[in-house]
Amino acid sequence: MNRMSRTVAVSLLSMALASLAVAGPGWAQAKTDLTVALSSFSAETLDPALQGHNVKYYLSLMFDYLVGTTPDGQPTQQGGLAAKWENSPDHKRWTFHLRKGVKFHNGDDVTSEDVKFSLQRAMGKRSTTGYAGPLRTLIQDIETPAADRVVIVTKEPTLIIPTYLSRSLSTEGMVLPKKYIEQNGDDVFARKPVGSGPYKFVEQVTGSHIKLAAVDSHWRIGTPKYKTVTFKLVPEETTRIALLRRGEVDVADVSRERVKELEKENFPVHFRKEEAILHMWWVLGPDGLPAPMKDKRVREAMNIAIDRAEIAQSIFAGRAEPAAIPMGLSWSFRDIGFKVTPDMVYPYDPARAKKLLAEAGVASGFPLDVYAFQLPGLPEGKAFAEAVTGYWEKIGIKTKLIPVDYPAFRKQWVDRKNPGSVGYYNIANRDWIGTYALLEKMAYTPSKLNDTVNDVEIDGMIAQVMRQTDKDKINALMRNIYTRMRSEHYGVPVVYLHSPYATSKRLGKWNPGSVMYDLFIDELASSK
Amino acid sequence: MEPGLGDVRPVHRRAGLEQVAAGLIRFVLSRLLQSLVALAILSVVVFVLARATGDPLSLILPMSATEEDYANARRYLGLDRPYVEQYLSFVGRAVTGDFGMSLRARKPVSELIGERLPNSLRLAVFAMGVSLAIAFPLGILAAVKKGTSLDRAAQVIAVLGQSLPTFWVAIVLVEFVAGRLQWLPAGGIDGFTSYILPGFTLGWFVVAGMMRLLRSAMLEVLDSEYVKLARVKGVVEHRVVWLHALKNALIPVVTFAGIYFAILVTTAIVVETVFAWPGLGRLAYEGISSRDFPVIQAVVLTTGAIVAVVNLGVDCLYAVIDPRIRYAR
Numbered sequence A: 001m002n003r004m005s006r007t008v009a010v011s012l013l014s015m016a017l018a019s020l021a022v023a024g025p026g027w028a029q030a031k032t033d034l035t036v037a038l039s040s041f042s043a044e045t046l047d048p049a050l051q052g053h054n055v056k057y058y059l060s061l062m063f064d065y066l067v068g069t070t071p072d073g074q075p076t077q078q079g080g081l082a083a084k085w086e087n088s089p090d091h092k093r094w095t096f097h098l099r100k101g102v103k104f105h106n107g108d109d110v111t112s113e114d115v116k117f118s119l120q121r122a123m124g125k126r127s128t129t130g131y132a133g134p135l136r137t138l139i140q141d142i143e144t145p146a147a148d149r150v151v152i153v154t155k156e157p158t159l160i161i162p163t164y165l166s167r168s169l170s171t172e173g174m175v176l177p178k179k180y181i182e183q184n185g186d187d188v189f190a191r192k193p194v195g196s197g198p199y200k201f202v203e204q205v206t207g208s209h210i211k212l213a214a215v216d217s218h219w220r221i222g223t224p225k226y227k228t229v230t231f232k233l234v235p236e237e238t239t240r241i242a243l244l245r246r247g248e249v250d251v252a253d254v255s256r257e258r259v260k261e262l263e264k265e266n267f268p269v270h271f272r273k274e275e276a277i278l279h280m281w282w283v284l285g286p287d288g289l290p291a292p293m294k295d296k297r298v299r300e301a302m303n304i305a306i307d308r309a310e311i312a313q314s315i316f317a318g319r320a321e322p323a324a325i326p327m328g329l330s331w332s333f334r335d336i337g338f339k340v341t342p343d344m345v346y347p348y349d350p351a352r353a354k355k356l357l358a359e360a361g362v363a364s365g366f367p368l369d370v371y372a373f374q375l376p377g378l379p380e381g382k383a384f385a386e387a388v389t390g391y392w393e394k395i396g397i398k399t400k401l402i403p404v405d406y407p408a409f410r411k412q413w414v415d416r417k418n419p420g421s422v423g424y425y426n427i428a429n430r431d432w433i434g435t436y437a438l439l440e441k442m443a444y445t446p447s448k449l450n451d452t453v454n455d456v457e458i459d460g461m462i463a464q465v466m467r468q469t470d471k472d473k474i475n476a477l478m479r480n481i482y483t484r485m486r487s488e489h490y491g492v493p494v495v496y497l498h499s500p501y502a503t504s505k506r507l508g509k510w511n512p513g514s515v516m517y518d519l520f521i522d523e524l525a526s527s528k
Numbered sequence B: 001m002e003p004g005l006g007d008v009r010p011v012h013r014r015a016g017l018e019q020v021a022a023g024l025i026r027f028v029l030s031r032l033l034q035s036l037v038a039l040a041i042l043s044v045v046v047f048v049l050a051r052a053t054g055d056p057l058s059l060i061l062p063m064s065a066t067e068e069d070y071a072n073a074r075r076y077l078g079l080d081r082p083y084v085e086q087y088l089s090f091v092g093r094a095v096t097g098d099f100g101m102s103l104r105a106r107k108p109v110s111e112l113i114g115e116r117l118p119n120s121l122r123l124a125v126f127a128m129g130v131s132l133a134i135a136f137p138l139g140i141l142a143a144v145k146k147g148t149s150l151d152r153a154a155q156v157i158a159v160l161g162q163s164l165p166t167f168w169v170a171i172v173l174v175e176f177v178a179g180r181l182q183w184l185p186a187g188g189i190d191g192f193t194s195y196i197l198p199g200f201t202l203g204w205f206v207v208a209g210m211m212r213l214l215r216s217a218m219l220e221v222l223d224s225e226y227v228k229l230a231r232v233k234g235v236v237e238h239r240v241v242w243l244h245a246l247k248n249a250l251i252p253v254v255t256f257a258g259i260y261f262a263i264l265v266t267t268a269i270v271v272e273t274v275f276a277w278p279g280l281g282r283l284a285y286e287g288i289s290s291r292d293f294p295v296i297q298a299v300v301l302t303t304g305a306i307v308a309v310v311n312l313g314v315d316c317l318y319a320v321i322d323p324r325i326r327y328a329r
Helices: A003-021 A052-062 A112-123 A132-138 A178-184 A186-191 A237-245 A256-264 A296-304 A308-314 A330-336 A350-359 A381-394 A406-415 A432-442 A456-467 A471-487 B010-014 B017-052 B067-076 B083-094 B109-144 B149-163 B166-180 B193-222 B225-232 B237-266 B269-274 B280-289 B293-321 B324-328
Strands: A033-038 A082-087 A093-098 A139-146 A149-154 A199-205 A209-214 A228-233 A251-253 A269-282 A320-322 A367-372 A398-403 A422-428 A492-503
Touching (some): A052 A199, A052 A209, A112 A139, A132 B067, A237 A256, A237 B166, A256 A269, A256 A492, A269 A330, A296 A350, A308 A320, A308 A381, A308 A492, A330 A432, A330 A471, A381 A422, A406 A422, A432 A471, A456 A471, B017 B293, B083 B293, B109 B193, B109 B237, B149 B193, B166 B193, B193 B237, B193 B269, B225 B237, B237 B280, B280 B293
Parallel strands (some): A367 A422
Antiparallel strands (some): A082 A093, A139 A149, A199 A209, A251 A492, A320 A492
């Protein structure tokens, strides 16, 4: 070997040795820290009023809600800043009594002025929260007769104020520090938020992580078990799993198809059961549903042409359940006493589907555009769309799969440019009031923009719910809406999706709950 | 006479130092002017194309948003203004380094770029270092040992580097080296070790091209008359190769390295995604997927500026490597 060859060999060997010498986990951490690796942080916002609903899982550690909610979605007087609340006989004045002695992370007291300020901010024009619009319509005034008492006055009698301001929905109920925001401005608050929750903000590196530190003691969870909680943004699943294997993260969202492999390695996998309904619908035209979907038999045929059990098994690795009710968000069923009866379950019956098409005068099928896209929490999006179009092809429908991204489909949907075409969404499951808010947008003709259903009977029932103050009557109305949605086949409910979260072997018991966009990490940190 | 061989350099005798400096300044200024024109054109193109991709509000606002919510958000974000007004406002601010607020993150875009660009630069420098450290010795050795098993082995490395998809290499490394063997970190930025896997993944692709280019350039130079003359004059072989031949084989390699450095800084989207590396490539991806116009515009312009600066640097380097080049312009 001459001198040059030796030089090359030595340099290559040195590099290889250098690589091996640095072996070993780099993010090794103490047991008092909790690290959560997630595939997406949505907008990565720290301000509840700016798309905060999508990232409740970390915001709910920093902020307290006015009304508390258990991980299973039930209102509780133990979990919110309001220790109790009551309404006037006419259901137009709601009085909330605040817990005493609660302070923001900067030392300021939490008072009724903060509650008023937060709610006004959430309803403001700048707000992009989930339910700013309905609250704007509903609330007439907010009174603060005492530092520990706030009264919300509504324009119409209603039962839903506590739910709207609870952790079970969006972020409108989060209480923010009025003085801090007024002194420093919205932009400073959005970068260095101050709340009253069990964890305070430490740092955010966009595209990388958000780090929170525990307060000494918190009225909600006692002394937090973890001194820090870090949310790491790790878009690639292989990397999240590698981090879990290396012990560098404690919780990671994983795909349904990797669950078996992780369970084999004894990693506990926790599911958020029925976290979303995968639901398809037809884009309306200027006059509602176009032909041939205007015919109920065609809508039914398209529903029974799909083998939901097979889709649940083959596309979603068995981590999904067949769905039967259009827009039927199952977490609301328990609230309103709705039960899916066996006759409501869609059978897989392509022969009958063909017969129904023939009866509707489209025996030879019809052209149908189907938009195919991935969504957060739905990496199987395109495979799913292909599978469904395959079933529809079998009954003679001439489908055309159009690969787009979701915003492109949404534009088609709201502009009504391609009536009768089909799209879908993994709609986050929610309680009855969340469901009602969704129906009011997607199944209520006057809502126009997002409407997918034109039905006078359903419009009438939706309009009645908001004004109704008798919960039994509300429940009956909601049950009737679902029943009619199902009997008229207003949409194609396909499956309920279970969302898996793998955890490190040391983590122990954890109930990720059944509240939209929340993971109840604070329950995991609770010492109570 | 070939440069690099003798001490006699007639071009230098003809031109004084001042003339050289004036020539270089003219050259740099004309390149800067060209770059500014290119960036101006780029700003129009990116402004128009970003808006052609769709409405960011459909991603910002919840699914249940009303028309009123849309109108409010449009007004608040300044998206209701005429396009010309939006463009002029964007350009007017951009020249001062203010790219506006991110529609998605609601942070100043310049702050986001400031957070991400250093991460990308550091990774690109590391990757380029890896590729130079591997490609140079291998490329030279492959040329010097042409036709031997070492040459063939180098060719295999080159073929693998260019044919194996980056995302596949990245995932295999994460799965086995980080996840199973637990030798190196799987993702994120945390010390020197976290650079190794993403740096190697990025660098390997560059190694392949650079090594092949260097090998062919070296073969050409090693076959030239002045190298033969040097050998005849009795210059030792390693001086012939490393000093005389390599210098003249560097021009295409420097061009290649310059272009690839800019590419590594700005478009390492796959590697940044797999290794959870918060860099400029991922910022671009996030901006595009959320229709975040200010971010898209800023990233594209920053990318354009980086490419322009790197090209300018490469051109200046040519002049250092081969003095004939400055007078050819």
